[in-house]
Amino acid sequence: MTGSSDARGATGPSVAPLPMTPEEVHARGWDAVDIVFVTGDAYVDHPSFAMAILGRLLEAEGYRVAILSQPDWHSCAPWRRFGRPRLCFAISAGNMDSMLNHYTASRKMRNDDAYSPGGQIGRRPDRATLAYCQRAREAYSGVPIVAGGVEASLRRLAHYDYWSDKVRRSIILDAKADVLVFGMGERPLLQIAKILASGGTVGELRKLRGVAYRLGAKEPLPDGILADGTRVETLILPSFEEVVSDKRAFSEMTRLAHREITLGPAARARLAASRLVTRAGVEARPVSRARGGCDQSTGPAADGGGTGPGFRPALYAPAPSCLWQPAYSGL
Ligand code: B12
Numbered sequence: 001m002t003g004s005s006d007a008r009g010a011t012g013p014s015v016a017p018l019p020m021t022p023e024e025v026h027a028r029g030w031d032a033v034d035i036v037f038v039t040g041d042a043y044v045d046h047p048s049f050a051m052a053i054l055g056r057l058l059e060a061e062g063y064r065v066a067i068l069s070q071p072d073w074h075s076c077a078p079w080r081r082f083g084r085p086r087l088c089f090a091i092s093a094g095n096m097d098s099m100l101n102h103y104t105a106s107r108k109m110r111n112d113d114a115y116s117p118g119g120q121i122g123r124r125p126d127r128a129t130l131a132y133c134q135r136a137r138e139a140y141s142g143v144p145i146v147a148g149g150v151e152a153s154l155r156r157l158a159h160y161d162y163w164s165d166k167v168r169r170s171i172i173l174d175a176k177a178d179v180l181v182f183g184m185g186e187r188p189l190l191q192i193a194k195i196l197a198s199g200g201t202v203g204e205l206r207k208l209r210g211v212a213y214r215l216g217a218k219e220p221l222p223d224g225i226l227a228d229g230t231r232v233e234t235l236i237l238p239s240f241e242e243v244v245s246d247k248r249a250f251s252e253m254t255r256l257a258h259r260e261i262t263l264g265p266a267a268r269a270r271l272a273a274s275r276l277v278t279r280a281g282v283e284a285r286p287v288s289r290a291r292g293g294c295d296q297s298t299g300p301a302a303d304g305g306g307t308g309p310g311f312r313p314a315l316y317a318p319a320p321s322c323l324w325q326p327a328y329s330g331l
Pocket of ligand 1: 047048049050051053054090091092094095096097098100101110112113114115146147148149150151153154181183184185186189
């Protein structure tokens, strides 16, 4: 733990900002960091910002967190600034989608960035989640990469991308992330840190609620039993190829996904399916995702629990080669 006395004599977690340089890491007496939190925003130590609220939460649980804020993405050097993280990279494009952050509705470059020092625009790349994950992978292959935040969350399924005027496939198929946490990240990120700290593999992260991942073409669909022992059923969504060529399939995918994500308690009891799977790719790369995220009525689950009724699993996955067929192919 990093507990200490502050200037007023109060005890508790350190009030110093989380370290942003190797010098600040050493000043804390750390020989390494557990998690490098990469963000497209400036580091603002306020709960409106994910790197602060999640970083502080991890810090309070004893993890050593460093912040890599608005790194120069043209090489992986900044990702090596703190050395090899012991547990993982935690990556977010920032408080908002990087394309929305950069461009107006008429696709012109914005004059300012509300999340950068001095409102300076251009301090993060377009599609920052992709770029940041790529650099993390280059910097240290084998270090788990966890993507999260608004950009990753809202692009976790096939989605319409206004900037390219296309339906794009799940970001998890293109990002070099091992798992994507969607929605509020407090509970899943703590669970992830705990699993990795106890020697668990990235494969074990797939059994958490609120996590989406890519299932390899030759991997079978998972058994439907979550880390907390809950048995879930699988709902197969229309494939990427279907939704990209058929607007009705796109609508149905959206309807089903939102139904699963926003279920109230009554509907939840009535409908058993809780894991969403969608296939994608002529290259036989399926995507799977779990349904869920955080029940807004219960709030973020930084309570150490794992069985809250509002959390649903989300997996992505399958491949053309697998036996599973889309259940909603002919809508
Ligand atoms: C406050 C706010 C603002 C303030 C920001 C000031 C400030 N100091 O915070 C102001 C007014 C400036 C603002 C401006 C804009 N905003 Co605004 N804003 C918000 C708002 C209401 C809250 C943001 C916030 O505090 N979030 C709290 C943080 C902690 O949440 P978070 O980043 O999502 O992080 C959580 C999860 O995503 C996850 N997570 C995040 N990162 C990571 C990383 C990992 C590894 C993991 C595992 C999880 C994880 O865990 C976190 C904690 O649960 C959001 C709506 C909302 N409810 O989020 C809109 C929102 C971010 N804004 C939005 C928009 C569109 C804008 C504007 C473009 C509006 C406009 N047309 O001008 C401008 C930006 C202009 C510019 N030049 O940049 C949209 C962005 C949509 C998108 N797809 O990205 C949002 C989502 C509202 C909406 N629903 O449309 N905004």
